[in-house]
Amino acid sequence: MTALAPAPSRPTPATPGHTPPVAAFTAFPDLTRFVLRRNWLRLAIWVIVLVGMVAMVYESQRVAFPTQESRDAYAAVANTPAVAALTGLPYGAGTLGGILNIKIWMTLAVSIGFASIFLLTRNGRAEEENGRTELIRAGAVGHHAYSLANQLVVGGLSVAIGLLIGLTCIGLGLPAEGSLAMGASIAGVGIAFLGIAALAGQLTSTSRAANSLASIVLGVSYLVRAIADVQAEGDTPSPLSWASPIGWAQNMRSFGENVWWPLLLLVGLGIGGCLVAGVIESRRDVGAGVLPDRPGPARATGSLASVLGLAVRLERGPMIGWLLGGLAGGLFYGGVASAMSDLLDSGNAYAKAFMGQADSVLDGIVGLFVMATAMVAAAFAVQSATSVRLEEASGRLEPQLAGAVSRTRWALTHYLVAAGWGIVILVASGLVFGLAFAASQSDPDQVPRILAASTAYIPSLLVLVGVTVLLTGWLPHQAILVSWIVYGASVIIAMFGPLFSLPDEVIDATPLAATPRVPGVELQAMPLVVLSLVALAFWALGLLRFRARDLTQA
Amino acid sequence: MNAASTPAIEVAGLVKRFGAVTALDGLDLRVEQGQVMGFLGPNGSGKSTTIRILLGIARADAGAARLLGGDPWREAVELHRRIAYVPGDVNLWPNLTGGQAIDILSRLRGGVDRTRRDELVERFDLDPGKKARTYSKGNRQKVALVAALASDAELLILDEPTSGLDPLMEGVFTDVVRELAHQGRSVLLSSHIFAEVEKLCDSVTIIRAGRTVEAGTLADLRHLHRTSVSVVLPGGAGTLARRADLHDLAVDGERVSFTVDDAELGGVLADLAARSPRSLVSTPPSLEELFLRHYGVELPATDDAAGAAVASKASAS
Structure with missing residues (x-):
């Protein structure tokens, strides 16, 4: 107690001031151990999946391109706009390291970005939101100790994944500097989005908003570098690439020129974000965001005080946000589709992997882009459908069901809002896509063609929602996590399955890939009927179980 | 220190x-x-x-x-x-x-x-x-x-x-x-x-x-507030009702109840004794009563706790 100042005769005013640096981090080691203990399984899964993917993809590519001739042949055709847009501008495609980069780098970068965002929010804003940070801060704990422990663990995850990727590549016989540059660029993306997630956690006051804000930044970063990579000259991306943190990491050119200095930008963004977050944290109350809550209406309108009204009101923000995102995507794709197909060599066998079975390159690209809009619509639908489990887990469902509301009707209403609005997003973005594309082609007939291509994804969207319905019924505690794993796997397989040399039977068994990619291929009824039946079965089984089982909170 | x-x-x-x-x-x-x-x-x-x-x-x-x-x-x-x-x-x-x-x-x-x-x-x-x-x-x-x-x-x-x-x-x-x-x-x-x-x-x-x-x-x-008294008087309230220092007076036949400031309690008890009460119960104000008194009546704005205590007494009298 020697550190205490002598008691003043009058209390001194409680003016804001800076915390001495030592006191700000008291209990940091204890809290670091605590964060590790709460998260070790998640951390281990991220490491195993991301590092394991590198080894697996390397092995498949080594088999696919066994000789230097085969790699040179690939290098001659690797640089297609679709590849550049989706997985990054290809370079060094005549080496196994370069091929590995093309096949897996972007997936790793985006994944580690999401890992940073979700883990940091889970241990940061989410803890604060549910009052546990208050309990911790009532102990002899420095103002920044819990946040720093969280940031250190999440940053440590990036470093560990980066190092292990580098070492794995060296172990597989790839050049050492390129291997380390690849690991470092991946780790750099993780650290950069750690900084962004730290800021998002300070600006917002709910974990959902923090995750959304940081994810939007990640999505925009991906899109900006996609545009830059498509506008590349040779294998130099347009300068726009430097406007995106993912672009910085791409510009490290692992297994190419191995440029190290952009790593400083990535780490700088990470540390800078954490520092600014720390400054905000030292100026605000625990539990508060930067923006104060505004008062709302004192009464619920008649329509809000109903199961449907409440379901729509709770989802209102995401409904508007995802619709705008879908419309922007449709507009973008419609505008660039024909420009891209002009750049594409129709004889390119590897581009076919992305194009599906389309005869015309343009139709192939349109089919791919329509699938991308379907992914956005399905992402909303899955997120919205998980609200059923969220309401149950938080205990908010029980008082609702204590009213004169049947469980099935309540759940079905929420699922229908999710699926219904997902379909609205799907059709609306297809319409905008069609209009933009028709304008660029001066061909009004494109509107119904693309609209038909979009609506073909309705059954697969219903299947993806059905997965959540089924899981919420049978595996409530894992429902949300597994729903997203299934969604993520469906997206990755539909996009990259052919690149990973997966068998066609596996690819076609996933909902998005099972849908015929109109207009490149005929609209066949059979897959759509099968998907619809699967969806019906998932919904029915999930709802039946949800009606019969006990409600369980988190 | x-x-x-x-x-x-x-x-x-x-x-x-x-x-x-x-x-x-x-x-x-x-x-x-x-x-x-x-x-x-x-x-x-x-x-x-x-x-x-x-x-x-x-x-x-x-x-x-x-x-x-x-x-x-x-x-x-x-x-x-x-x-x-x-x-x-x-x-x-x-x-x-x-x-x-x-x-x-x-x-x-x-x-x-x-x-x-x-x-x-x-x-x-x-x-x-x-x-x-x-x-x-x-x-x-x-x-x-x-x-x-x-x-x-x-x-x-x-x-x-x-x-x-x-x-x-x-x-x-x-x-x-x-x-x-x-x-x-x-x-x-x-x-x-x-x-x-x-x-x-x-x-x-x-x-x-x-x-x-x-x-x-x-x-x-408790001293700042009134004590509740309930008493059974064979002759009824009678002239008691005219005393200015009794508050909240309620008479139901022989049963009489009222509240009184602590300072006036002695005088009131002497008056009651002369009326040969059959039973008498006196209770200090409970915390609940103190609490509710603050929220049942509108208080004037005050600057400090002492002022508030005095003001609340004044407004209660």
């Missing part, structure tokens, strides 16, 4: 605003070392906000707050080694057991006395091996109580600590806090349970709309 002369809590003119809403509007609160202070006020009056400022997890916009002589924001870490806190709504990590949560929270304060912890787990009848997600509200509350009460804290800050506890466990809580008070610890107890406050606290501070309206020892506060 003379610890005994430093109040455990010293708050003066505290102001806290959330956007356009003023949560604290010049609040005063003083808890001496070794004092057990009840902290009363209706929902939304600013009790938890005051406590959050004292814990250094929220900042005041104006006014002064000292905790054990230190600045609650700047010296949060050092001060928190000497205090323990129990919130009214405890949220625990669903995957950790109650026992793990107790140890984590104790350790973050600066260590745990295992014997004391196990004794309290036993007394509160808590199963520390169960995952927190399976606990009821009362059991989560017990986890926070054990972590706080097992500590060697000089000051306990308890924010509606017994919400969700059954009456048996409330009794255990009362016993434990009494023991700690006997050891000379200071306690700030925010509560809506008047019986609990009357049992445990020697003083109370009543706040309303972010201001202190009444503060003092329970005995003093």
